[in-house]
Amino acid sequence: MTHTADSPAPTRRIAREHLARKREKVRAGAAAMRRETFHAGMWATRAPLWMWPALLVITGIGAALRLFRLDFPHRLVFDETYYVKDGYSVFNFGYERSWPENADDSFNAGDPSVIEPTPEYVVHPPLGKWLIGWGIDLFGADDSFGWRFTVAIIGTLTIFLLGVIAWKLFRSAFFACVAAGLLAIDGEHFVHSRTSLLDIVLMAFVLLAFFFILLDREQVTKRLAAWTQRTAEIDSFAPSRTQQNPEPLPEAAATPTSTTTETAASSPADPGAVPRTFPTTLTESISSAAPITEAAPPTAEARRRRRTKSRDLINFGLRLGARPWIFAAGISLGLATGVKWSGLYALAAFGILLVLWDVHSRYRAGVVHPWLGMLIRDSIPSFFKLVPIALVTYVACWTGWIRSDDAWDRQWAAENFGWWRALPDWLDWLPSLAHYHYTAYSFHVGLDSEHPYMSNPWGWIVQWRPTSFYYESYDRGDMGCTVAKCSSAITSVGNPVIWGLAALAVLVCLIVWIIRRDVRPAVILAGLAATWLPWFAYQERTIFTFYTIVMVPFVVLAVTYCLTLVWGRVPVSGQAPGGGQAAGHRGDPPAAGRGPSASAAASAADRTPPGPAASASATDRTPSRPAAKQRFARISAALFARRLSVGLFLVAAILAFAYFWPVYTGEVIPFSAWNNRMWNITWR
Numbered sequence: 001m002t003h004t005a006d007s008p009a010p011t012r013r014i015a016r017e018h019l020a021r022k023r024e025k026v027r028a029g030a031a032a033m034r035r036e037t038f039h040a041g042m043w044a045t046r047a048p049l050w051m052w053p054a055l056l057v058i059t060g061i062g063a064a065l066r067l068f069r070l071d072f073p074h075r076l077v078f079d080e081t082y083y084v085k086d087g088y089s090v091f092n093f094g095y096e097r098s099w100p101e102n103a104d105d106s107f108n109a110g111d112p113s114v115i116e117p118t119p120e121y122v123v124h125p126p127l128g129k130w131l132i133g134w135g136i137d138l139f140g141a142d143d144s145f146g147w148r149f150t151v152a153i154i155g156t157l158t159i160f161l162l163g164v165i166a167w168k169l170f171r172s173a174f175f176a177c178v179a180a181g182l183l184a185i186d187g188e189h190f191v192h193s194r195t196s197l198l199d200i201v202l203m204a205f206v207l208l209a210f211f212f213i214l215l216d217r218e219q220v221t222k223r224l225a226a227w228t229q230r231t232a233e234i235d236s237f238a239p240s241r242t243q244q245n246p247e248p249l250p251e252a253a254a255t256p257t258s259t260t261t262e263t264a265a266s267s268p269a270d271p272g273a274v275p276r277t278f279p280t281t282l283t284e285s286i287s288s289a290a291p292i293t294e295a296a297p298p299t300a301e302a303r304r305r306r307r308t309k310s311r312d313l314i315n316f317g318l319r320l321g322a323r324p325w326i327f328a329a330g331i332s333l334g335l336a337t338g339v340k341w342s343g344l345y346a347l348a349a350f351g352i353l354l355v356l357w358d359v360h361s362r363y364r365a366g367v368v369h370p371w372l373g374m375l376i377r378d379s380i381p382s383f384f385k386l387v388p389i390a391l392v393t394y395v396a397c398w399t400g401w402i403r404s405d406d407a408w409d410r411q412w413a414a415e416n417f418g419w420w421r422a423l424p425d426w427l428d429w430l431p432s433l434a435h436y437h438y439t440a441y442s443f444h445v446g447l448d449s450e451h452p453y454m455s456n457p458w459g460w461i462v463q464w465r466p467t468s469f470y471y472e473s474y475d476r477g478d479m480g481c482t483v484a485k486c487s488s489a490i491t492s493v494g495n496p497v498i499w500g501l502a503a504l505a506v507l508v509c510l511i512v513w514i515i516r517r518d519v520r521p522a523v524i525l526a527g528l529a530a531t532w533l534p535w536f537a538y539q540e541r542t543i544f545t546f547y548t549i550v551m552v553p554f555v556v557l558a559v560t561y562c563l564t565l566v567w568g569r570v571p572v573s574g575q576a577p578g579g580g581q582a583a584g585h586r587g588d589p590p591a592a593g594r595g596p597s598a599s600a601a602a603s604a605a606d607r608t609p610p611g612p613a614a615s616a617s618a619t620d621r622t623p624s625r626p627a628a629k630q631r632f633a634r635i636s637a638a639l640f641a642r643r644l645s646v647g648l649f650l651v652a653a654i655l656a657f658a659y660f661w662p663v664y665t666g667e668v669i670p671f672s673a674w675n676n677r678m679w680n681i682t683w684r
Contacts, residue, residue: 047173
């Protein structure tokens with residue numbers, strides 16, 4: 001190459017290239033150390049058998065509480081006036097029809113025949129109303145139990161689902177039951193499970209997508225752990241074979257069907273080669289170093305391709321193959337968007353979470369360039385498994401509208417001239433649906449009318465302005481009232497004990513994530529970000545605290561995670577209390593023993609911080625047996641006090657739920673009793 005005045009001097013250019021090669025070798029060496037200590041960690045732990053019946057019992061209790069007097073009040077309350085009637089219309093006609101003025105009185109009396117044949121303009125997708133309509137069709141339009149049956153079942157199922165999610169995150173059967181129990185006794189979740197609104201259906205699909213992402217992470221981590229184990233075994237075998245056989249092996253031993261690997265020394269012409277040996281496949285046993293003389297020696301081109309493939313595998317990681325749980329998450333997020341458009345926020349946030357988690361997993365597994373590996377190996381396949389699938393699922397939710405002839409805006413494309421006239425007849429619905437969405441979006445953005453229960457997202461985390469769904473005042477003798485004035489109210493206020501610590505729990509999760517680099521509070525915060533932060537862009541809009549029902553599961557997970565930190569761990573037998581490895585309670589797996597590689601393994605993927613879920617946060621490759629757990633070990637006074645505080649918190653949450661039961665269910669109580677439960681003046 002010709003040297004010009006603008007180009008750096010040859011000596012400087014050589015120095016830069018030498019420095020770049022040195023940095024690459026350091027990066028490759030650090031990645032190799034991470035590969036040696038990477039393991040499946042908590043993802044490989046199995047749940048104890050007793051956890052499943054315990055979760056079923058908690059879910060059963062939650063179901064009984066939600067179905068008890070579900071038909072009260074026998075009238076449409078709050079936004080049921082829209083969604084119950086629309087559910088009846090969608091299930092029977094495929095789209096929303098209009099209702100005459102004072103139609104609520106007729107519907108409350110069990111007479112939905114007053115519905116009109118003209119279409120009604122609505123601004124929410126139809127899936128949630130289809131589900132509500134299924135309950136109405138099952139029990140009849142004259143039964144208020146049927147109006148709310150579907151949401152009660154969906155709310156009940158999310159209790160069990162959150163328990164399983166808590167197990168996946170914390171690997172503690174006890175705290176999986178704690179999370180399920182806290183959700184069962186949260187007031188906002190309880191009220192929404194007994195009121196036929198769309199938001200709890202949205203919450204269920206968002207939570208289901210979150211669960212599928214956790215399942216995908218479990219599958220990915222196990223695949224990466226198997227890959228790192230294979231490469232480490234081959235790497236540890238290569239030096240011993242070189243010492244026993246200092247002479248170069250025959251070229252026949254390096255055929256594609258053998259397990260012989262390429263080293264940097266075998267390619268001195270490549271100064272940037274990684275000074276380690278890693279195979280791409282394991283098709284033969286590594287226990288035999290005998291050359292395969294029957295095979296023809298590979299050509300120089302074949303050796304070069306194999307060396308390049310091995311280097312690429314180490315630099316960028318393996319392809320993760322089929323990831324069906326991302327596909328399932330895409331369907332769930334499409335269904336969530338088919339209930340309310342705010343499901344799009346969860347789609348965006350969970351997509352970012354998948355990207356960052358893939359990079360994190362590749363880094364921990366010892367990939368030299370995890371960001372490039374994610375972009376090359378994962379980004380495009382994951383995108384097509386998530387976003388287009390969610391879009392197709394969302395459009396499928398509009399099937400009833402598409403198949404109709406007289407739904408709102410269904411004939412807009414036929415009545416207006418434009419480019420869409422070139423589309424085939426079977427796609428005439430597409431521009432009409434696009435126009436419908438444009439007008440609906442304009443409505444949502446411009447909604448700024450005053451409402452007595454509108455609230456600001458800043459106050460949601462402390463339940464500053466909960467929404468009153470129902471309130472009636474009675475005099476003595478009415479509805480069993482025995483005092484001068486009585487009240488019957490249904491208020492969507494969260495359990496004060498749980499939400500009283502919600503803001504602190506979010507802050508603790510943020511601090512622990514930053515300091516300990518623990519991914520579990522990070523993914524909880526990702527769920528909160530998906531369901532809370534987008535609303536700060538609409539602070540001037542008319543929005544309500546009951547939107548936080550989608551936040552509730554992640555708030556419960558954040559509080560539960562803080563409880564795991566407070567709970568502490570019992571020391572393992574043969575180890576000092578401050579030794580760092582411990583077992584929690586009987587539902588936890590035994591902790592792994594500490595060895596020379598424990599400090600490196602502590603930084604492996606999906607680390608487990610101190611807490612009852614500390615299940616083998618480091619797996620030694622030495623044959624030493626794990627220390628035994630002291631099932632009935634004597635604990636210190638400090639640890640006893642910490643666990644007692646957790647127990648007192650759970651008891652307080654149960655008592656608070658019982659105390660607020662009347663304002664969750666609409667019981668007729670003296671006005672003074674209702675007033676005593678309005679702890680904040682903004683709750684009235």
